Structure formats: C-alpha cells, structure tokens
Amino acid sequence: MATIVEGVVMKEELNVEPQEKKTEGKVEEVKDKVAEKIEKKIEEMKIKDDVKEENVAVQIEPKTGVSFPVKLADGKELNSTGLRKKSVLGIGVKIYGFGMYADNLKLKELLKSKISKIPEKPTKEMYQLVIDSDVGAMVRLVIVFGGLSMSMVRKNFDEGLGASLKKLTGGQKNEELVNRVMGAASDSIKLTSGSVIEIARLPGFILQTKVKGEVVSKVESELLCRAYFHMYLGDDPFDKEAKERFGVSMLSLL
Structure with missing residues (x-):
C-alpha cells in the first residue's frame, strides 16, 4: 500500500x-x-x-467532516459521533472527531434487564449502566489537529482520564494506571490529521488501545474501563451533544 x-x-x-x-x-x-x-x-x-x-454506510461527524463506518467488522455499531476540543489561549481548538461504538445486542439485553419502564428521555441510570457494565464498547478517535505527538496525547490523557479517575475514586488520580493506557506507544510517533486511535473495552474489563492499527496496551482494570467511558458519558462529558445522541440510540434499543 x-x-x-x-x-x-x-x-x-x-x-x-x-x-x-x-x-x-x-x-x-x-x-x-x-x-x-x-x-x-x-x-x-x-x-x-x-x-x-x-460494505456499510458511513456517518459524517459534522463539526470535523470525519466519516465513521456505521458498523465494524466485529459487529459493534456506531451509536454517536462527537468532537473533542481543547481551549488554547481562550480559543477552542478541534483535537479529534470520535465515534462511540457498542455491541448493541448485549447492550439491549442489559438495558431491558435493568429498566422496566421505558423513559421519555435518556436517564442518568442508563448512562451509568453503560459506564459500569462489561458490554463491549469502543471509541474511535480520528485526529483532526495536525502536528500532534504521542507525548501531547499522553498529556491529554493524563488530564482527562486522570480527572475522571479522581471523580470515581473520591480524589485519587492514580497516575500509574493512566500511564498504562498508551503503554508501549513511542513518543516519536507522529499523529498527522487522519491518524486513528481506538480504545476498546473487551470482555473481562480489559481496556485495549490501538494507535494507527497497532495494539500498544491491554490493561485489565474495571476502574480504568469505567473512568474511560465516564469521560464521554458521565456528568461532564467531552461533548454533551454526543452523549445525548448516545442516549437517544439507547432508547431506540428499548
């Protein structure tokens, strides 16, 4: 190629x-x-x-123009897309577009087993079920900000994932656990616009990270899995509209 x-x-x-x-x-x-x-x-x-x-359709994330396949080879389906922004000198900079995927068959089973009456709007309980569960899920990140390095990505994870862990543990950041997410990824890796990072929750509460198609870490930790998806579906998500779209997708499964 x-x-x-x-x-x-x-x-x-x-x-x-x-x-x-x-x-x-x-x-x-x-x-x-x-x-x-x-x-x-x-x-x-x-x-x-x-x-x-x-041979499936794609969905375009409108704020970045990034396309995401609506279904992956392993059967996971796209439930929402969104944008991760960072404030630099008071200016919102687009870092990456993301797509949130899940094993919707198992997600449907989970929701139906826990929710007796279908709500009119997505509830906090529904989002928490996804965060706490072992249902297969994945977030595909597609870089849109050119010139990123792995060291910059590590710093971003240290801030975002570290803050999420602190919320779940009542103040403990657990830097050692955060650092394991990017694992063996070399700081010399250049992440040009279009580069893909995939972070998936596998059975057994294993958080697997792929950078540009290469597996760089597999960390078995229920806490880490919960903290990661809390960044996207918790009380203060990266993209509130993306969280809401994921909620609407969950309602459609019910």
Missing part, C-alpha cells in the same frame, strides 16, 4: 522548479512533505478499507 501511495505523492511533490531542488534545505522540506502526505494517505486508505470490507 505504501509503495502505491508513495508513487502518487512523489509525482505531486516533485513538480517543483529545478532551481529549488538544488537547495539542500528545499530538498529536505520536500522529503518531509512527501513523508507526511504518504502517512496521511495511508491512514485515509485504512479507514476506507474498513468501510469497504463491511
């Missing part, structure tokens, strides 16, 4: 003035641009391959 993409990108990038190619600095600049475009195109093709394999 990389060879094909490289040929396409090189053809685009090498269409420069001859005098520019004589300068070593310009050559290095072209090489960097080629490498970045190759990486981005590979990520785009991986996403397209996921969709093509399942």
Whole structure:
C-alpha cells in the first residue's frame, strides 16, 4: 500500500522548479512533505478499507467532516459521533472527531434487564449502566489537529482520564494506571490529521488501545474501563451533544 501511495505523492511533490531542488534545505522540506502526505494517505486508505470490507454506510461527524463506518467488522455499531476540543489561549481548538461504538445486542439485553419502564428521555441510570457494565464498547478517535505527538496525547490523557479517575475514586488520580493506557506507544510517533486511535473495552474489563492499527496496551482494570467511558458519558462529558445522541440510540434499543 505504501509503495502505491508513495508513487502518487512523489509525482505531486516533485513538480517543483529545478532551481529549488538544488537547495539542500528545499530538498529536505520536500522529503518531509512527501513523508507526511504518504502517512496521511495511508491512514485515509485504512479507514476506507474498513468501510469497504463491511460494505456499510458511513456517518459524517459534522463539526470535523470525519466519516465513521456505521458498523465494524466485529459487529459493534456506531451509536454517536462527537468532537473533542481543547481551549488554547481562550480559543477552542478541534483535537479529534470520535465515534462511540457498542455491541448493541448485549447492550439491549442489559438495558431491558435493568429498566422496566421505558423513559421519555435518556436517564442518568442508563448512562451509568453503560459506564459500569462489561458490554463491549469502543471509541474511535480520528485526529483532526495536525502536528500532534504521542507525548501531547499522553498529556491529554493524563488530564482527562486522570480527572475522571479522581471523580470515581473520591480524589485519587492514580497516575500509574493512566500511564498504562498508551503503554508501549513511542513518543516519536507522529499523529498527522487522519491518524486513528481506538480504545476498546473487551470482555473481562480489559481496556485495549490501538494507535494507527497497532495494539500498544491491554490493561485489565474495571476502574480504568469505567473512568474511560465516564469521560464521554458521565456528568461532564467531552461533548454533551454526543452523549445525548448516545442516549437517544439507547432508547431506540428499548
């Protein structure tokens, strides 16, 4: 795949003035641009391959334009999409679009076993059931802010997941547990726009993290699983509208 993409990108990038190619600095600049475009195109093709394999429709996250397949190869279904923003110097910066997936058959069984009367609107109890349960679920993050590094992502997790753990434990941040989420992911990994990170809850309360298709950690911890999904479905979620859409999806299962 990389060879094909490289040929396409090189053809685009090498269409420069001859005098520019004589300068070593310009050559290095072209090489960097080629490498970045190759990486981005590979990520785009991986996403397209996921969709093509399942031959399913996609849903577009409107604030970022990121597309998410409505069903994954393992059967998990898309229940909501949203946007993660960070405030930098008072300006809201778009970091990644995300899609929240779940094993809806098991989620339906869980909801029906715990909720006797269907509510008019999603309830806190419904969200808490998802947070506390062992039902298979996954959040796919697609980077939209170019130039992110793994060290920046680690810092983001330290803040978000650390705060979530403190809420659930009554004040204990548990840095060691947070640091295990990104596991063996090298800080040198470049996360260009379109890069994908997938964090899934597997049976047995195992939180698995994939960075650009590679498994970087598997952490068995009920507390960590609960804290992670609490960031998206808890009282102070990353994207309130995304949480509400997930709630509406749960109601449809009932």
